[in-house]
Amino acid sequence: MARRDTVMRKPKDTRGTLRRMLRFLGPFRWVILGVACLSLVSNVLSLWGPNLAGSAIREAAAGKGLVNFERVAYYATLMLVCYLASSLLGFVISLIMTVVSKRVGRQMRQSVFDKLMKLPVGYFDRHQAGDIISRVSYDIDVISTCIATDVVQILTSVVTVVGSVVMMVSISLPLSAVVLVTVPVAISYTAWMRKRTQPRYAKRSRSYGDMNGFVEEMLSGQKTILAYAYEDKVDERFDKINQTAADAYADAEHYGVTIGPTMSGINNLSLSLIGLLGAVLFMNGAIDLGRISSFVLYSRKFAGPINAIAEIVNELFSALAAAERVFTLLDEQEEAADAENAVELSDVQGRVEADHVVFGYDPGRTIIHDLSLTAEAGRLTAIVGPTGVGKTTVINLLMRFYDPDSGCIRIDGQDIREATRRSVRSAYAMVLQDTWVFNGTIFDNIAYGKENATMEEVVAAAKAAHIHPFIMRLPQGYQTVISEDGGNISKGQKQLLTIARAMLYNAPMLILDEATSNVDTATEREIQRAMRELMKGRTCFVIAHRLSTIENADLILVMNGGDVVEQGTHAELMEKKGFYYGLYSAQFE
Ligand SMILES: Nc1ncnc2c1ncn2[C@@H]1O[C@H](COP(=O)(O)OP(=O)(O)O)[C@@H](O)[C@H]1O
Numbered sequence: 001m002a003r004r005d006t007v008m009r010k011p012k013d014t015r016g017t018l019r020r021m022l023r024f025l026g027p028f029r030w031v032i033l034g035v036a037c038l039s040l041v042s043n044v045l046s047l048w049g050p051n052l053a054g055s056a057i058r059e060a061a062a063g064k065g066l067v068n069f070e071r072v073a074y075y076a077t078l079m080l081v082c083y084l085a086s087s088l089l090g091f092v093i094s095l096i097m098t099v100v101s102k103r104v105g106r107q108m109r110q111s112v113f114d115k116l117m118k119l120p121v122g123y124f125d126r127h128q129a130g131d132i133i134s135r136v137s138y139d140i141d142v143i144s145t146c147i148a149t150d151v152v153q154i155l156t157s158v159v160t161v162v163g164s165v166v167m168m169v170s171i172s173l174p175l176s177a178v179v180l181v182t183v184p185v186a187i188s189y190t191a192w193m194r195k196r197t198q199p200r201y202a203k204r205s206r207s208y209g210d211m212n213g214f215v216e217e218m219l220s221g222q223k224t225i226l227a228y229a230y231e232d233k234v235d236e237r238f239d240k241i242n243q244t245a246a247d248a249y250a251d252a253e254h255y256g257v258t259i260g261p262t263m264s265g266i267n268n269l270s271l272s273l274i275g276l277l278g279a280v281l282f283m284n285g286a287i288d289l290g291r292i293s294s295f296v297l298y299s300r301k302f303a304g305p306i307n308a309i310a311e312i313v314n315e316l317f318s319a320l321a322a323a324e325r326v327f328t329l330l331d332e333q334e335e336a337a338d339a340e341n342a343v344e345l346s347d348v349q350g351r352v353e354a355d356h357v358v359f360g361y362d363p364g365r366t367i368i369h370d371l372s373l374t375a376e377a378g379r380l381t382a383i384v385g386p387t388g389v390g391k392t393t394v395i396n397l398l399m400r401f402y403d404p405d406s407g408c409i410r411i412d413g414q415d416i417r418e419a420t421r422r423s424v425r426s427a428y429a430m431v432l433q434d435t436w437v438f439n440g441t442i443f444d445n446i447a448y449g450k451e452n453a454t455m456e457e458v459v460a461a462a463k464a465a466h467i468h469p470f471i472m473r474l475p476q477g478y479q480t481v482i483s484e485d486g487g488n489i490s491k492g493q494k495q496l497l498t499i500a501r502a503m504l505y506n507a508p509m510l511i512l513d514e515a516t517s518n519v520d521t522a523t524e525r526e527i528q529r530a531m532r533e534l535m536k537g538r539t540c541f542v543i544a545h546r547l548s549t550i551e552n553a554d555l556i557l558v559m560n561g562g563d564v565v566e567q568g569t570h571a572e573l574m575e576k577k578g579f580y581y582g583l584y585s586a587q588f589e
């Protein structure tokens with residue numbers, strides 16, 4: 001079936017969205033106006049066709065055996081020219097609208113992408129990547145398609161409907177009456193059917209969504225499924241979901257397919273009535289054959305857009321709903337601009353203090369209750385504590401991904417809230433647990449943060465991160481291309497790559513947030529040693545699970561319940577026999 005699978009998704013604010021969409025089309029208003037004019041000409045030409053056909057038939061019929069062939073040929077040729085010109089114009093119109101829709105789509109994508117770069121970190125914590133991606137790709141596609149096809153269709157429909165009515169009425173009032181009775185019947189029938197099929201289509205697309213989700217889940221968990229010998233159960237569940245989807249499909253189609261034939265039934269009924277009435281009028285000499293045939297052709301022309309109207313309205317609403325989702329994203333609160341008089345941090349020494357910091361992601365749920373810490377410049381500070389205690393949150397605050405609710409954080413005595421975000425962030429090199437590599441060579445991935453990095457520098461960083469020997473074993477060495485998901489190297493190797501990247505990035509401070517969790521203990525310790533060497537005079541924050549690897553830190557901050565509960569060196573903390581002692585002992589039991 002050719003029907004585009006559009007489930008009616010109404011925008012919440014139809015008018016507002018429409019107005020905004022028109023503003024988006026603003027730069028193209030002259031083009032669109034031109035297209036409207038062309039469309040008018042094209043449709044008037046094609047509307048003239050039936051009239052000419054009628055004239056040709058009248059000429060043929062009038063001759064009573066002696067046909068004036070020249071006249072007939074004249075009308076027929078004129079008709080051909082009209083239809084040809086109309087089609088040609090239609091082609092040009094489509095071409096222009098495709099270009100317009102391409103431009104609008106591209107511009108929208110650019111706006112959305114620019115916006116994404118300006119949104120605060122919190123937005124991405126709250127929204128699923130899949131949802132954001134579908135706005136950039138699917139939603140904007142729906143909008144472009146609507147601009148490319150529906151706009152022209154609407155213009156065409158209006159001209160055709162109005163033109164046909166005018167022509168039909170001018171040809172014969174009684175015949176027009178027939179059309180005016182049957183058309184409302186057809187319209188109410190489709191409206192009624194739509195109402196019944198809509199929920200079925202919605203259900204169908206929901207059950208398809210469920211099925212997609214299930215398949216996705218299966219693909220991502222394939223190894224686990226095999227390991228737990230869960231194949232049969234998964235298969236059984238899929239069978240059920242598949243059955244539901246198939247039923248929903250059949251149910252929707254069962255209703256959907258009746259619409260077409262019923263509509264042609266109604267149209268044909270109307271045609272028969274026109275034929276009947278036309279014959280009566282003809283016998284009374286009230287109308288000639290040519291006019292009857294013109295009328296029939298006009299009534300067919302008229303029926304086309306009427307039958308399609310529900311479809312177009314549907315698509316229009318879907319496009320507006322998509323536009324609304326895109327606009328919602330464009331309206332998201334951006335990361336607040338830096339204060340007018342914000343200072344640029346420069347020449348950072350690396351003394352970091354937190355002073356009675358209180359913070360929670362959501363109001364009413366405080367994560368950090370009262371955090372105070374001091375990390376001296378050039379020292380290695382380790383943050384330890386149970387999972388979920390707020391270690392990463394502290395890093396988020398240090399980097400100013402979030403601002404504290406109260407209290408303050410200072411770098412070299414400067415409150416970072418009074419500094420530009422950019423300068424605060426570039427004071428740190430950071431490696432996270434979720435390593436990020438991009439599609440490019442190993443060299444490019446390591447050199448990411450440093451412009452014009454030389455091969456020597458990259459190799460030095462790779463050696464410090466203990467990844468150099470592995471890279472040399474690859475057939476293309478540093479020129480090996482890593483795929484986007486990093487599928488061709490292991491998790492641990494990816495982590496080492498990102499550590500090498502951070503070491504090369506010339507920042508006065510370094511943060512490793514469980515960045516070595518996929519690396520063996522010995523390598524982890526080696527890396528920290530190399531890091532101290534490389535980062536001499538620079539402040540390092542290390543969050544590590546394996547306490548054995550941070551024994552040599554200058555300062556260990558022990559967190560629990562959102563606060564630093566103990567701090568000191570390894571020896572001091574062990575002697576204290578407190579919380580850290582408990583954690584440490586537990587790892588060696
Ligand atoms: N973006 C977020 N929005 C809301 N809550 C969050 C967010 N990130 C983390 N949390 C919550 O904050 C707490 C501390 O998390 P986190 O700092 O990641 O812990 P850790 O790194 O110590 O394991 C957890 O309870 C977690 O659920």
Ligand SMILES: [Mg+2]
Nearest residue numbers: 391392513514
């Ligand atoms: Mg964490």
